[in-house]
Amino acid sequence: MPASPTRRIPEATVARLPVYQRILLELVRAGTTTVSSDRLAEMARVNASKVRKDLSFLGSFGTRGSGYEAEYLLAQIDRELGLDGDWPVAIVGLGNLGRALANSHGFTSRGFRIGSLFDVEPSLVGTRIRGVTIRHLDEFHEAVAEDPPAIGVIATPAADAQGVADLLVGSGISSIINFAPRVLAVPPEVLLRYVDLSIELQVMSFYLSHRDQLGTVAASPALPHAVGLTSGEPA
Amino acid sequence: MPASPTRRIPEATVARLPVYQRILLELVRAGTTTVSSDRLAEMARVNASKVRKDLSFLGSFGTRGSGYEAEYLLAQIDRELGLDGDWPVAIVGLGNLGRALANSHGFTSRGFRIGSLFDVEPSLVGTRIRGVTIRHLDEFHEAVAEDPPAIGVIATPAADAQGVADLLVGSGISSIINFAPRVLAVPPEVLLRYVDLSIELQVMSFYLSHRDQLGTVAASPALPHAVGLTSGEPA
DNA sequence: TAGATTGTTAATCGATTAACAATC
């Protein structure tokens, strides 16, 4: 019943697993024990065949005639996503955005913890967020040597983003999420992802401005939707 | 030389246009006048063929032998994205995240403006961000009647997100960007996009935990990368 | 001209989806 040992999960499926994960989390909290692919599909706004195909890459966890046991499926997805691990994350930049991130769901959910926080602003250095003291960026290398982060998050002003990226890469961090509205240059082996309101707004703008034109409207944007660019090659 | 009048831009291309847009903006600011598909591809971390194909959907704007005129290409992309329009955006929720959004690049760049801001917190209502006064959510319907937003942004705590979504949809807004870590139910014709740190972190976690395993690593995540789910059908 | 680079073709690859046999 487990999938073959050499299962290779398609990228498009990986992108949807966190979505199913969140849906299942909400369902489980609401007391749901069993869920069908139809229901999952409705909530994720995707095709039910796609849900079944996606889940089939992880194994055969459903029961014909009744559906999936929500809690069990959730555990399987967590395992697949590596959320049974403990990934320390370093956040650089604790302005409004950085503070929002540090206080976000991302770090209260399984798999992640705030490893370290950095800023250069004297009034912020030394203060604490969620029990973690903000350190000066000058201390970056020693802090990282103590507790090496798995993922670096850039939440600085755009002008500082490349410098911080260089620092992260220089310290051996190979996964970066960039919230600064700036295109970054990093070595090709570094996993780099962008999260960006402007880009989302622009994609919306495209669909808004093409919506009512003749019949010229393109297909609706697919669900694992773009927010930016980029990624690194796997090792 | 313009593309056929019935050009239909593929979804994957639409997702990359904002990326090219940003790169061109940075190049133009840095004084670059001409750029090749190779250079653009390098900065966007995609294949050069893909850049040329993407741009060819907009028309034939390059010059064989030398490349693209940066400023002109930028203008064409802006036009295609509808950034020559003026889209008022309403932001609901002005905690750290909402404030970060209101002050972000998204609203200082072409095409968008902060139309209205809403919160329920008495200490916030009446204060101003970038010249716009925060109003109480109770005033939502009258405010929206005065100046109907094209796009609604949800930046509230997760628990309030569905209620706000209902309010937005009820007032006729058909494009929503949700920053709250909650799955929303909205009618199928509503364009809904999610932006979410947790989801980004989870996708990173997957690639991190599969990186060194045997040769089992999946393909690197494609650049228009997933951050969530969903979208509405075009009208 | 010689070198460079576009725009486009066509082959390939990956993702989506309807359909249905398997089976609870």
Next chain:
DNA sequence: TAGATTGTTAATCGATTAACAATC
């Protein structure tokens, strides 16, 4: 059993990419 729903197949669709003729 009858009804429901999975897991998987196979056809289809869309996206990627190498290659190269066109052409500046």
